[in-house]
Amino acid sequence: MASISKSKPARRQCNASLPAPGAGSSRIPNFFRMSVTERIDALHSRGYLSSEDVSMLNGAGPTLRLPIADKMIENVLGVFGLPLGVALNFMVNGRDYVVPLVVEEASIVAGLSGVGRITRLSGGFSAHATESILIGQVQATGITNSARAKSALLDRREDLLALANSLHPNMVERGGGARDVEVHVHAGPTGEPMVVLHLLVDTQEAMGANLVNSMCEGIAPLVESITGGEVLLRILSNLTDRSLATATVRIPHQNLAGKGYSGEQVRDRIVQASDLAQVDPYRATTHNKGIMNGVDALALATGNDWRAIEAAAHAYAARDGRYRALSNWTRNADGDLVGKIEMPMKVGTVGGAVKNNPAARISNRLLGSPTAADLAGLIAAVGLAQNLAALRALATYGIQQGHMTLHARSVATSAGVQDAQFEAVVERLIESGEIKEWKAKEIERDLSRTISMPERADCSSACGKVILLGEHAVVYGKPAIGLPVPLSVEASVRKGGDRVRVLVSQWGLDRQVDPAATDGFDGAVNAMLESVDLRGVGMTLEVNPHIPRSMGLGGSAALAVAVARDLSREFGLGLDDEAVNGLAFEWEKMSHGTPSGIDNTISVVGKPIVFENDGKAVFRELYLPEPLPLVLGFTSRAGLTARAVAQVRAAWKANPAHVEALFDQIAQLTRSGVKAVEAARFDELGRHMNLCHGYLNALGVSTPDLEQLIQIARDNGAVGAKLTGSGGGGSVVALCPGTQDRVAAAMENAGYQSLNLHRTPNRSE
Numbered sequence: 080m081a082s083i084s085k086s087k088p089a090r091r092q093c094n095a096s097l098p099a100p101g102a103g104s105s106r107i108p109n110f111f112r113m114s115v116t117e118r119i120d121a122l123h124s125r126g127y128l129s130s131e132d133v134s135m136l137n138g139a140g141p142t143l144r145l146p147i148a149d150k151m152i153e154n155v156l157g158v159f160g161l162p163l164g165v166a167l168n169f170m171v172n173g174r175d176y177v178v179p180l181v182v183e184e185a186s187i188v189a190g191l192s193g194v195g196r197i198t199r200l201s202g203g204f205s206a207h208a209t210e211s212i213l214i215g216q217v218q219a220t221g222i223t224n225s226a227r228a229k230s231a232l233l234d235r236r237e238d239l240l241a242l243a244n245s246l247h248p249n250m251v252e253r254g255g256g257a258r259d260v261e262v263h264v265h266a267g268p269t270g271e272p273m274v275v276l277h278l279l280v281d282t283q284e285a286m287g288a289n290l291v292n293s294m295c296e297g298i299a300p301l302v303e304s305i306t307g308g309e310v311l312l313r314i315l316s317n318l319t320d321r322s323l324a325t326a327t328v329r330i331p332h333q334n335l336a337g338k339g340y341s342g343e344q345v346r347d348r349i350v351q352a353s354d355l356a357q358v359d360p361y362r363a364t365t366h367n368k369g370i371m372n373g374v375d376a377l378a379l380a381t382g383n384d385w386r387a388i389e390a391a392a393h394a395y396a397a398r399d400g401r402y403r404a405l406s407n408w409t410r411n412a413d414g415d416l417v418g419k420i421e422m423p424m425k426v427g428t429v430g431g432a433v434k435n436n437p438a439a440r441i442s443n444r445l446l447g448s449p450t451a452a453d454l455a456g457l458i459a460a461v462g463l464a465q466n467l468a469a470l471r472a473l474a475t476y477g478i479q480q481g482h483m484t485l486h487a488r489s490v491a492t493s494a495g496v497q498d499a500q501f502e503a504v505v506e507r508l509i510e511s512g513e514i515k516e517w518k519a520k521e522i523e524r525d526l527s528r529t530i531s532m533p534e535r536a537d538c539s540s541a542c543g544k545v546i547l548l549g550e551h552a553v554v555y556g557k558p559a560i561g562l563p564v565p566l567s568v569e570a571s572v573r574k575g576g577d578r579v580r581v582l583v584s585q586w587g588l589d590r591q592v593d594p595a596a597t598d599g600f601d602g603a604v605n606a607m608l609e610s611v612d613l614r615g616v617g618m619t620l621e622v623n624p625h626i627p628r629s630m631g632l633g634g635s636a637a638l639a640v641a642v643a644r645d646l647s648r649e650f651g652l653g654l655d656d657e658a659v660n661g662l663a664f665e666w667e668k669m670s671h672g673t674p675s676g677i678d679n680t681i682s683v684v685g686k687p688i689v690f691e692n693d694g695k696a697v698f699r700e701l702y703l704p705e706p707l708p709l710v711l712g713f714t715s716r717a718g719l720t721a722r723a724v725a726q727v728r729a730a731w732k733a734n735p736a737h738v739e740a741l742f743d744q745i746a747q748l749t750r751s752g753v754k755a756v757e758a759a760r761f762d763e764l765g766r767h768m769n770l771c772h773g774y775l776n777a778l779g780v781s782t783p784d785l786e787q788l789i790q791i792a793r794d795n796g797a798v799g800a801k802l803t804g805s806g807g808g809g810s811v812v813a814l815c816p817g818t819q820d821r822v823a824a825a826m827e828n829a830g831y832q833s834l835n836l837h838r839t840p841n842r843s844e
């Protein structure tokens with residue numbers, strides 16, 4: 080392979096030592112255990128994401144909408160999804176980064192976060208980029224005297240640059256534009272000379288392909304008149320060796336120790352592995368693929384042309400005629416492991432897909448809106464880090480051990496483990512050493528008996544609920560089956576101030592409670608404070624609701640329970656579950672008029688229950704031999720419990736005999752449903768749900784949206800589907816053994832949101 084000559088370009092100043100305004104540390108413990116919403120919140124609260132980013136990420140469907148996609152390329156049919164994740168702990172030039180990565184391959188994000196954690200102990204990565212020059216090529220053919228053509232072109236350097244710059248005056252104004260020309264002469268296959276003019280353009284913040292192409296086309300007539308030849312190609316070169324990025328890292332060997340290997344052993348094995356990649360193209364190719372795992376994922380996330388980066392990287396790796404590793408690992412005099420990478424990195428922070436794709440804009444903001452130079456350096460550092468993650472595993476325990484986790488994830492997926500318990504089941508499967516479907520089911524059964532919400536020292540949480548059978552009738556003393564859902568409300572109470580302030584940042588709510596209010600939300604807060612002798616005490620109630628509002632999922636009761644728990648925590652009230660339940664029930668009465676108490680009870684207990692309140696609330700835990708394969712579907716209309724309950728009460732008063740007969744029917748179905756649940760007889764349970772929905776419809780609390788969702792669920796394999804909660808909007812619950820994915824997808828395709836507790840498979844490398 081021909082060697083590539085290059086003059087050493089000037090070093091570009093990176094601004095990467097400046098911290099992102101307001102951004103906190105990129106070290107966020109237990110981030111991987113959080114739900115997607117919690118992760119978004121964690122990054123928002125640390126200043127990495129704006130409120131606009133949060134609403135875009137929390138919105139239904141892909142961040143890239145079809146109408147925008149349709150303008151990006153031709154013949155669009157849809158939007159193809161890939162996961163957008165973030166690697167944490169990253170430090171480059173003394174600055175913390177949360178690194179967005181778009182990639183389908185498992186272990187890349189975790190690998191980078193792990194390396195970020197080790198490397199930040201010794202100051203993280205140093206990175207810099209050279210000036211941002213893109214080369215444009217103009218090929219002149221039909222030339223007999225190439226030496227004369229070459230010197231004529233070089234003589235007219237100023238004219239060529241002036242013409243190129245006149246085509247892009249804005250770029251010159253920005254301090255960029257065409258800087259120089261070079262001329263190369265090659266021999267064609269039959270010996271005829273080929274003269275190629277290189278136009279060297281400083282493209283500033285843009286990758287520059289389009290602008291360089293247009294400059295090349297613009298100067299082509301002048302090149303023809305100077306050389307007397309005919310211009311053929313006029314296009315940039317993707318061998319962007321005048322835009323190099325370099326990253327280095329130093330890791331004391333002690334920080335590499337682990338999994339039975341000393342730090343020295345790990346260091347020496349990494350160096351040996353790296354040495355092989357310097358001399359063996361077969362190994363170098365795989366070594367470089369590992370680097371590109373990180374490079375491409377970040378390039379894609381930031382809207383950059385990863386194909387261009389790939390092409391440049393591999394050509395550069397072969398620049399001296401032999402394909403070699405782009406990075407190198409050595410041991411320094413202090414015994415530290417030192418890594419270095421140098422590679423072409425022509426990226427932009429404007430132009431291309433950067434502007435069009437909202438997800439790319441979010442990624443760039445996550446990175447603190449870097450300059451193109453910062454971004455180039457960061458991408459090189461991410462490539463080097465990804466390389467280290469792979470080498471460390473390969474040089475020690477091998478990459479298959481990581482695959483144990485992937486295997487456990489895939490077994491848990493096949494066993495139909497629900498999202499809420501997925502991570503816990505995987506962890507316990509690995510611990511058990513029995514990575515089998517039956518074991519996954521057994522572990523899930525154990526776990527699913529209790530939904531315990533994550534407790535933090537500075538806040539309290541409570542789960543939502545879904546009613547399987549018996550709503551409305553339960554208000555009239557009949558039984559109902561309720562299940563906890565893995566969605567929570569978190570409340571954090573802080574003493575201080577002279578009023579009661581309520582903060583719900585997701586809803587943009589920040590206001591003071593009216594101390595005189597006796598109804599509504601303020602009235603409920605006042606009554607609860609009165610009951611625990613805190614009326615008149617200044618405090619802030621900060622609420623983080625993760626339960627969709629007015630969807631029949633018990634958001635209001637969970638809020639009351641979380642607030643009561645956190646009042647107890649902050650003021651040392653020592654409230655037990657029964658006391659919390661009592662307070663939450665009073666709150667519910669103020670919100671819903673005549674609630675049965677099932678919502679607050681499930682929220683406190685966090686377990687499936689059979690509940691009855693015929694003057695006195697009683698409940699018993701319900702045993703689920705198998706997790707219920709449920710899918711929830713949400714209408715876009717709020718189901719207002721107070722209104723629906725009042726509507727049923729009016730119907731009951733107007734026609735007690737008929738309405739009570741309906742309640743009796745619902746009660747019978749519920750009692751029989753309890754037995755079906757306890758024996759995992761899903762077909763029978765489904766039939767009961769369908770019948771129960773019929774009665775609820777007869778009570779007048781269904782809507783066309785609810786009916787449509789139920790029909791979609793049944794058409795796609797649900798054995799039972801019904802509205803859940805108060806109705807009048809809100810949501811449906813569908814029992815879908817083996818068809819959860821299909822039902823959820825069909826709901827989404829019809830424009831509704833769904834909550835599918837089934838997971839899609841993860842794949843390994």
Ligand code: NDP
Pocket residue numbers: 247249250253282283284285286287288289290291315317384387427429430431432
């Ligand atoms: P664009 O043409 O989309 O955008 C660059 C333009 O942004 C500049 O020309 C400039 O226009 C404007 N701009 C605004 N602010 C700045 C700034 N601070 N610094 C620099 N420019 C600024 O993109 P590129 O020219 O960068 O081309 C990249 C795209 O080209 C990618 O999508 C790539 O996929 C594609 N492409 C790649 C090819 C390849 O790699 N072989 C070939 C062809 C296309 P103005 O001066 O008018 O304001």
